[in-house]
Amino acid sequence: MALIRSWVASANAPETDFPLNNLPCGVFSRPNAKARCGMAIGDQVLDLAAAEDAGLLTLAGGPYFGGGDWNALMAAGPAVWADLRAQVTVLLAEGSVLQPEVAPHLHEQGAVRLHMPFRVAGYTDFYAGRHHAFNVGSMFRDPANALPPNWLHIPIGYNGRASSVYVSGTAVRRPWGQVKGPDQPLPAFQPSRRFDFELEMGAVVGVASDGPVTVAEADAMIFGYVLLNDWSARDIQAWEYQPLGPFQAKATATTVSPWIVMRAALEPARTNGPTRDVPLLPHLAEPGPMLYDIALEVGLTPEGGAETVISRTNYREMYYSAAQQLAHHTTSGCPMQTGDLLGSGTISGPLRENRGSLLELSWGGKEPLAIGGLTRSFIEDGDTITLRGHAVSDGVRIGFGACAGQLLPALADPYAR
Amino acid sequence: MALIRSWVASANAPETDFPLNNLPCGVFSRPNAKARCGMAIGDQVLDLAAAEDAGLLTLAGGPYFGGGDWNALMAAGPAVWADLRAQVTVLLAEGSVLQPEVAPHLHEQGAVRLHMPFRVAGYTDFYAGRHHAFNVGSMFRDPANALPPNWLHIPIGYNGRASSVYVSGTAVRRPWGQVKGPDQPLPAFQPSRRFDFELEMGAVVGVASDGPVTVAEADAMIFGYVLLNDWSARDIQAWEYQPLGPFQAKATATTVSPWIVMRAALEPARTNGPTRDVPLLPHLAEPGPMLYDIALEVGLTPEGGAETVISRTNYREMYYSAAQQLAHHTTSGCPMQTGDLLGSGTISGPLRENRGSLLELSWGGKEPLAIGGLTRSFIEDGDTITLRGHAVSDGVRIGFGACAGQLLPALADPYAR
Numbered sequence: 001m002a003l004i005r006s007w008v009a010s011a012n013a014p015e016t017d018f019p020l021n022n023l024p025c026g027v028f029s030r031p032n033a034k035a036r037c038g039m040a041i042g043d044q045v046l047d048l049a050a051a052e053d054a055g056l057l058t059l060a061g062g063p064y065f066g067g068g069d070w071n072a073l074m075a076a077g078p079a080v081w082a083d084l085r086a087q088v089t090v091l092l093a094e095g096s097v098l099q100p101e102v103a104p105h106l107h108e109q110g111a112v113r114l115h116m117p118f119r120v121a122g123y124t125d126f127y128a129g130r131h132h133a134f135n136v137g138s139m140f141r142d143p144a145n146a147l148p149p150n151w152l153h154i155p156i157g158y159n160g161r162a163s164s165v166y167v168s169g170t171a172v173r174r175p176w177g178q179v180k181g182p183d184q185p186l187p188a189f190q191p192s193r194r195f196d197f198e199l200e201m202g203a204v205v206g207v208a209s210d211g212p213v214t215v216a217e218a219d220a221m222i223f224g225y226v227l228l229n230d231w232s233a234r235d236i237q238a239w240e241y242q243p244l245g246p247f248q249a250k251a252t253a254t255t256v257s258p259w260i261v262m263r264a265a266l267e268p269a270r271t272n273g274p275t276r277d278v279p280l281l282p283h284l285a286e287p288g289p290m291l292y293d294i295a296l297e298v299g300l301t302p303e304g305g306a307e308t309v310i311s312r313t314n315y316r317e318m319y320y321s322a323a324q325q326l327a328h329h330t331t332s333g334c335p336m337q338t339g340d341l342l343g344s345g346t347i348s349g350p351l352r353e354n355r356g357s358l359l360e361l362s363w364g365g366k367e368p369l370a371i372g373g374l375t376r377s378f379i380e381d382g383d384t385i386t387l388r389g390h391a392v393s394d395g396v397r398i399g400f401g402a403c404a405g406q407l408l409p410a411l412a413d414p415y416a417r
Numbered sequence: 418m419a420l421i422r423s424w425v426a427s428a429n430a431p432e433t434d435f436p437l438n439n440l441p442c443g444v445f446s447r448p449n450a451k452a453r454c455g456m457a458i459g460d461q462v463l464d465l466a467a468a469e470d471a472g473l474l475t476l477a478g479g480p481y482f483g484g485g486d487w488n489a490l491m492a493a494g495p496a497v498w499a500d501l502r503a504q505v506t507v508l509l510a511e512g513s514v515l516q517p518e519v520a521p522h523l524h525e526q527g528a529v530r531l532h533m534p535f536r537v538a539g540y541t542d543f544y545a546g547r548h549h550a551f552n553v554g555s556m557f558r559d560p561a562n563a564l565p566p567n568w569l570h571i572p573i574g575y576n577g578r579a580s581s582v583y584v585s586g587t588a589v590r591r592p593w594g595q596v597k598g599p600d601q602p603l604p605a606f607q608p609s610r611r612f613d614f615e616l617e618m619g620a621v622v623g624v625a626s627d628g629p630v631t632v633a634e635a636d637a638m639i640f641g642y643v644l645l646n647d648w649s650a651r652d653i654q655a656w657e658y659q660p661l662g663p664f665q666a667k668a669t670a671t672t673v674s675p676w677i678v679m680r681a682a683l684e685p686a687r688t689n690g691p692t693r694d695v696p697l698l699p700h701l702a703e704p705g706p707m708l709y710d711i712a713l714e715v716g717l718t719p720e721g722g723a724e725t726v727i728s729r730t731n732y733r734e735m736y737y738s739a740a741q742q743l744a745h746h747t748t749s750g751c752p753m754q755t756g757d758l759l760g761s762g763t764i765s766g767p768l769r770e771n772r773g774s775l776l777e778l779s780w781g782g783k784e785p786l787a788i789g790g791l792t793r794s795f796i797e798d799g800d801t802i803t804l805r806g807h808a809v810s811d812g813v814r815i816g817f818g819a820c821a822g823q824l825l826p827a828l829a830d831p832y833a834r
Contacts, residue, residue, distance in 0.1 A: 105589055122580060127661055148659050152603050154595050158661040159576035163539060163752045175749040176629065178571050178698065187570050189698045189748075212593065212831040233749065242565050244575040246663025281595065281606045285834070331606075331831075332592040334668035335580040385812065412585035414629040414748075415700070 001268055003396045005094040008106065009194035010042030017043055017399020019078055023085055024259035024400070025070050025224065028112040028351055028356075036114045037065035037073070040259055040401070041092055044106040048088075051105050055089050058190065067201070068329045070118045070260065074206035074223045075338040076325070081206070081223065085264055114258035116167040117226075117311065118204060121339035123165055124329060125200075125230055125253065128158040130274070131348035135360045141372055152278050155320035155328050157342075160230075168258050168403045170309060174410040175252040177236035186240060191410030194234035194365065194378045197348040197385045199298050200246045201315050201355035202228035203322030204260055205340035212330045216287045220322035221336070224265065225292075227257040227403035228343050234359055234378070250404075257387070257403040259275035268393035269293045271316050284328060295390040296347060297354070300371055303382025308371040313349040379411040419684055420813045422511040425523065427459030434807055434816025435459055437509055441676035441817070442487050442641065445529040445774050452532045454482035454490070457676055457818070458509055461523040465505075468522050473515065474504050487535045487677065491623035491640045492755040498623070498640065502681055531675035533584040534643075535621060538756035540582055540671065541746060542617075542647055543574040545737035546693070548765035552777045569695050573736035574759075577647075578668045582758060583742035585644075585675050585820045591798065591827040592669040594653035604656060606828030611651035611782070611795045614802045615763040616715050616773035619645035620739030621677055629747045633704045636733055638742035639754070642683065642709075644674040644804045644820035645760050651776055651795070671760070674804070674820040685810035686710045688733050701745060707738035713764060713806040715773070717788055720799025720823075725788040730766040730773055732806070741790050798826040 004020040010021050018024065018040040028045050029035040036049035044368050048065035051057040057065075064073040073080065084217035091102045106110035127133055130147075133156075137146030150156065157186050168173075174195055188371035204222030213221065230250060237249030245260065269291045279285070292384050294315035301307040320328075325342050346356040355361045358378050384406040422429050423437040435441065436458040445462050446452040453466035465482035468474040474482075476497050481490040483790075490497065508519045543703070544550055547564075554563030567573065583589075591612055597604035607656050607789030623640030630638065647667060677831040687706045711732035737745075742759050763773040772778045779787050781792035795800065801823040807816035 020577075059691070122578065150604070150656055150659070153597075154657060156657070156661055157664055159578055159664070161539065161576055161751055163754050163757075164750075173750055177748055180567075180570075181689070186695075187567070187698065189700055214832055224829075236749070239567055240571060240573070241660070242567070243658070243662070244573055245658075246659070247574055247576070248745070248749040248751065251746075251749045253750075281604065283606055328665070329668075332665040332668045333581075333590055333593055333670075333831075334578055335663065338582050340580075414750075415631055 001396065002394050004089060006041060006092045007094050007096060007099050008042045008044055008091070008092060010044065010120045013042065013066065016042050016210055017397065017401055019396055020089060021396050022261060022265045023088055023116055023397045024261045027068055027115040027117045029115065030107060030329070035068040037070055039088060044202065045109050045110055045112055046088065047105040047107065051102065056091060056101060064142055068115065071339050074118065075208065077207055078220060082264065085262065089172050114167060114169065117258060117260050119339050120165045120341050121337035122163040123160040123162040123341045124157050125160045125250065125343035126155050126320065126325050126345040128155045128318055128325060128345040129347050130319040131317060131350060132346040132356060132360065135348060135355065139364050146395060155325045157325060157329065158245045160254065160343065163176065164251055165254045165256060168255055168405065170255065171407060171408050172231055172253040172405045173408045175233055176410060176414045177233055177248055178239060179235040180239045190203065192233035192235055196234050196358045196378055197233045197298065198230040198232055199296060199311060199313065199387055200228040200230050201294070201344045201345060202226040202256055202294055203326065203342040205326065205336050208338050209330055209336045213327055214283065215290065215323050215327045218326035219290065221326065222263050222322060224262040226258040226260055227400045228404060229255040229385060229387055229403055230343055231255065253405065255403055255405045257400045259398055259401045261398060265398050266292050266391060269391035269398065273321060274319055283331065286321065286323050286324065291316045291318055292321045292391060293391050294391045296387065299386040300376065301384040301386065302374060302380070307370065307386065310361060310369060310371060311353065311355055313347050313354040315347060317347055317349050318344055340416060379407050381407060385406050418813065419811050420677065421506060423509045423790035424456060424511050424513060424516050425461055426463065427511060430459065431814065433459050434814065434818055435814055437506060437676060440505055440664045441678045442484055442534055443676045444532040444534045445808045446532065447524060452485040453703060455486055457526065458507060460526055462526050462529055463612055464503065464522040464524065469585055470521065471518065473508060473518060476500055485532065488756050491535065492625065494624050496681060502679065504781060506654040516598055522828045532585065534675060534677050534826045537579040537754050537758050538581045538754035540577040540579040541574050542577045542667065542760035543572050543737065543742050543762040544720070545572045545735055545742060545762040547736040548734060548767060548771070549763040549773060549777065552765060552772065556781050557616055572742045574742060574746065575662045577671065577760065582671045582673060585672055585822065587647055587672065587821045587822060588825050589670045590694050590825045592650055593831045594650055595656060596652040597656045609650035609652055612824065613651050613795055614715065615649055616713060616728060616730065616804055617645040617647050617763060618761045619643040619673055620743065620759040622743065622753050624754060625755050626747055626753045628750055630744055632701065632707065632740050632744045635743035636707065637681050638743065639739060641677040641679040643677055644806050644817045646672040646802060646820055646822060647760055648672065654710050668794060672820055672822045672823070674817045676818045678815060678817055682815050683709050683808060684780045686815065690738060693734055700748065701741050703738065703741065707740045708733045708735055710809060711806050713804065717793065717803040718803065718804040719791060719797065723789065724803065727778060727786060727788060728772055729769065730764050730771040732764060734764055734766050735761055796824050798824055800824050802816045810820045
């Protein structure tokens, strides 16, 4: 679909993440005002609560936008989601007679504060990128048996911690944890020395379910997508993860982009999944193209320094789509809730420069990465990690904005009050 | 502490789980009425919302009890919890002048419906019973290396699924899942054939935290305890759990008792943890007795048949207490929330009859258990599993009521609508 031109001039610029075709969902506040829902348009944000109050926007089951999150709208389902997009498109399209009434409800993005766009009900993280799983398996086992036996048959996932999901811009404190090196006789409690990022996409569940759903049904339940950084303490993980999986290594923080890009905005970027070595069982097979062509990159900015892009990859590298992950998530009868967040798993590509974590980029610290005049094996105090992503179809760019977080040094005494 | 006699006669009976010393917290509804908070007293439940409305109960920051859960009271903290117990004790104590005003707010437990007593924020399950970990490790690895290397140093835990925690009495549907036997070339999607229970206690977090807490601080955050059945599909678990832990095998259901026994009611049953093979690091060491002497049992009732008690054990068998688990849970900076539920891990004891799961009782199905004229390796369709538990101190019994669930047969087609 070609660019839908808007009377908001910045939305028509080729480099914007937020043309009228996008309309991503965020929560913002102005100084001394309550947080409310908004949509990004060019370099502006449209105050949906004000538009609703002014009668410019009327949705079945509303009002939806005066609270501090998108969950009520997400629960309302695809018909209301489509109606929202249609109505806002009319309001903001070039030539709209409503421009004089709508214009007062636009605010410069640079002048507002962005908040977590939704209440996270549950957070599940997957391990569904083949290059990542192969790299990690090669490092910790051997390349001939890099993938676990189940890996080509089910999207391996584990429950994460919903309480530590934060919006972009939230600083992350280097955690303490129990670690033990292979040469140490006993574990020690100390700040993590191998703190890492993981480049992921997150799928946000809109429609709840209470029994097994098909892949097609799962796809229809997904409200939209965010960028997601699954911060990981590798040294804590190495000691704790056997036999029941990662726990405190992944609980410090998960950062998401401030904008949820609705599934409808990504439709033009839909693409097929990979060729499969072994066919999937029918309940996990794709009914059609389930991935998206989304270019992704990771920037690392040392404190006071300039950013270096340390990874470039694409969401289409995934072996399993979010719809397949969500379908698998329900096989046991597990109820899914509005606001559930599904991390894709680290998205690496085939080449070294496509790797989605420092663990892979530095090959476990053995091959430190050169960035400017510095090197990095893992994240250093003060570094900022910034994820970016966008799809381009028919010359129209659909972006997510930045998903950024700075690593603060560990506390000297984590128990001091 | 000796029995506090009540004018509710059934609360003075030696066999009741609910003397005035207990005052456990539940949510109940009468026909055509809204669910509200209540406390069990003998065979009655006291309507706390009505008592609050009538001015019989006045707590700082209230009212608390008209909603459908205990979360607001749980968040209010230990001073309000203590005040609640003190005020209700005065209302219900033998000789209370308020008896005529309180009596109309009592209802027979048999005539009310019990609901989930709290909103589960996050659910975390641990693997902190030594006999269970040894049994499982012996079965799947070997007795000489049964415990993973980290096991004696940290309470191993993993995040579970909060959306599938149900109150006692909720039927559980046998799940479908992907399984692969060691002799099968490819996995299959089919109903679980090795569906099991796990006898656990659950600790309910009252006070939230946003950084690492000590074991003593963690103990003070715990509002109370429930019985917990961590239903487990062993065949699904065997195929899925490497490398990131259990996922769909544990997501069908977790059942908790309808009554939260407040920590204060269990104080007389406090007892020391085990002698340790290796000392714990200081941040996990106990500042005092952190376990409780709580006798536990599991009944199995075939459909239309009589119950057989198939396991008897005690919560004091745990290697790590809930306070230690909660402290460990926060080491990474992970925020804990009001309503977080921490499963202890399966509580087995040293003898065969003390084993807290059928996996252990039947030794992986190799030694089926005789119950009446039947045998069981795992749970059969129609079986009801009932957990019970109580502490006795100074002749006063503090019980939890039953934590029961019946297993329904798998759906013929889980995707039929």
